Amino acid sequence: MSNQEYQAYNPSVIEKKWQEIWEKDQSFEPKDDFTMPKFYGLIEFPYPSGNGLHVGHPRSNTAMDIICRKRRMEGYNVLFPIGWDAFGLPTENYAIKNKIHPEIVTRRNIEHFKAQLKMLGFSFTWSSEVSTTDPEYYHFTQWIFLKLFEKGLAYKAEMPINWCTSCKVGLANEEVVNGVCERCGGEVVRKVKSQWMLRITEYAEKLIDGLDTVDFIEKVKVQQRNWIGRSTGAEVNFRIKDTDDFIRVYTTRPDTLFGATYMVISPEHKLIDKYKDRITNYDAVQEYRQQAARKSEFERTELAKEKTGVELAGITAINPVNNEEIPVWTSDYVLSSYGTGAIMAVPAHDDRDYEFAKKFGIEIVEVVSGGDISENAFTDIETGIMINSGFLNGLSVKDAKAAVTKYLEEQGIGEAKVNFKLRDWVFSRQRYWGEPIPVVQCEKCGYVALPESELPLLLPNIDNYVQTDSGESPLVNLPEWVNTTCPHCGGPAKRETDTMPQWAGSSWYFIRYTDPHNQKELASWDKMKYWLPVDWYNGGMEHTTLHLLYSRFWHKFLYDIGAVPCPEPYQKRTSHGMILGENGEKMSKSRGNVINPDDIVKEIGADAFRLYEMFMGAFDQPIPWSTDGARGCYRFLERVWKLQKMVTDEKDVSKAHQRSVHVAIKKVSEDYEKMKYNTAIAAMMSLVNAFYSENSLSRGDMAALLKLLYPVCPHFAEELWQKLGLSGRMIHEEKWPEFDESKLALDEVEIAVQILGKIKLRINVPASLDRDALAEYALSNDSVKELIAGKQVRKVIAVPGSLVNIIC
């Protein structure tokens, strides 16, 4: 019995107490000792919105906090940083609406977030805190841009953007919902603007291949691979009859070349203009092209089901393998932005071509046997055999591909080709609250980079953050800022007024964390060399093809120019499921099902809140919130709290609980690593139930439980540890417990006895029996004998520790 006076569990008091101690002692600051084994745990730094933390943040943060706290107890030097992804639209919109400078809004929001995160007791490396809006930080965001520009990976191009006709504003894709403006419901059209682009496509291959070297959860890899969309095939030239010109097509099915019965080029294809004099129905073609151009993105996808198109009368092409003359069409089902903007159509073996050919009565020639082309296109590439295909006849699809590609290359009419779906990254925003792009436009020299010595190019102060009527950044209203001189020729030049997207600052923040106040470079080489790559990065699936891909791109680029020491930024990536409202729907203000972490912490404390978020269900699955469930976790902590009244003076793990304790250590240690927090917590609950069933536990038993519980409920564990005086240190300075396999053994186990696979009874047997001994033991049991009396035993399957199945 502890001689401490018993006090009821009061989370608000002890949480505050320990947060102050940790802060005062700098308990979680990493050491400068680079000989220690390191662990770099990372969570996506939050966007400090005005709404404050939602319940999703603590789910990811607590999960990684658990890993980091455990790592420290295991002797690792741990970096677990936090910062602010603070540029971006919502802050700017708030600033516009309330006429407050976004910088002030941002500062206020960060303070609020910080207080909330501290309230939850995360063991962040606060000394590494960064904000993307800090000039000291965006200095190097701009520096990376200069490097991209220098290497030709940043370029300016005419690109269509989403334009709200009512707000007269360019919108991000995320702001366009069902073809209308998210804010005003106005019509959104495509408007061509000159935009900064980043050549991420240059890294398509590396981004795909790099996935084989990292430990990302499979669905992230699959999604990135699909997004990058590598496909292998061939480009083939089809001569336009009576000219020297070719239509060059891309196909993944060069094996079906003999089945090409027409061609389709995109409405934007240059050859249409070039041969407009030959096209006898040019008026009709022109009208179709205008129609296609007028269609908004929304309409184009809406109308995707029904194929449309116009034949280019007067133009035909020659199939290079059989010299057949085939018609050429234009249709918007062929995209100008993919491949060569032209295809050979093989209706017998492509669903889209089939549909198109059926609609317009074009010939369908079967070249792969195995299907029924009177019903459907036959697209199976595994089983088909080539027919009607000259020298390819009799080959499998796979062999035919190889054979025809070789032939094309030998004849000089085509070649193997890899294509990607990935598009270059539109990097401009006509907005105020972002990093200025450090480039000027000179009348003589064109786009010229600022010299590095002029970085950071500060975002100038401004009174009005609204875009201009023509959709330019409000920075254009600052002539004294815009008008400058060309660093190259000294002549008059204008600064770029577009700013960078929110994804810029977040593409390299994990590098900056290793050396956040370095004025000279991204981070010092020694620090990067020690800390990078991030060992474990947890975040949301919604960033898989955005932030996660962008930052891998930047990192690979930085690696290629020798600015970082490793080719991949993240060794391991995991992902948490979303927390839904209590009604099972997505949490949102409009649904009125939002749970505020402040309210929960006020009611049950941070530890119970953290505990519940980890216990509520499988970590990677979406899960509805349950306030009752959260209260249940509070009850569990109260139950543990009350254990202090039955702790004996025995120092070691008790005989009575020895097995339960070691089972729990094993289960909890393993489950934390697998992020199976729910079952880890269940194991601790079972242990507590075992303590209660004996009405007694030793100090050693309690110590083991508290160490296991500490990563999830750190304040609680620290407090009880100290209250019971379990050691002279604080619990976070303790070693992680190890389990002893030999302590897991049982003397006797209950096994099930089955007859023909049906359970008939359960018997207790010595745990040490092997397969044969167990079978024998079971057969000699009186109750079992009764069951099989008069029957012939044909076979006995015995599984030690589990069951005996008697076949008779």
Added chain:
RNA sequence: GCGGAUAUGGUGGAAUGGCAGACACGCUGGUCUUAGGAACCAGUGCGCAAGCGUGCAGGUUCAAGUCCUGUUAUCCGCACCA
């Protein structure tokens, strides 16, 4: 249409091919209380039972929630990528 995931009590969910429903929530009854939305104790998949039970239909196996084939529903992502 393509890709991914999921499907188990009233609810959230457990279960290396080996006793389905661990651990919780909720609910029912009880104890103690001036009181209970506190605590503690007992019960709780369905069925009176024999039995039946992991979306549905088959299959493999001594044994299937788990493996295979097919199928349905829901969620997420992509959207004519040749």
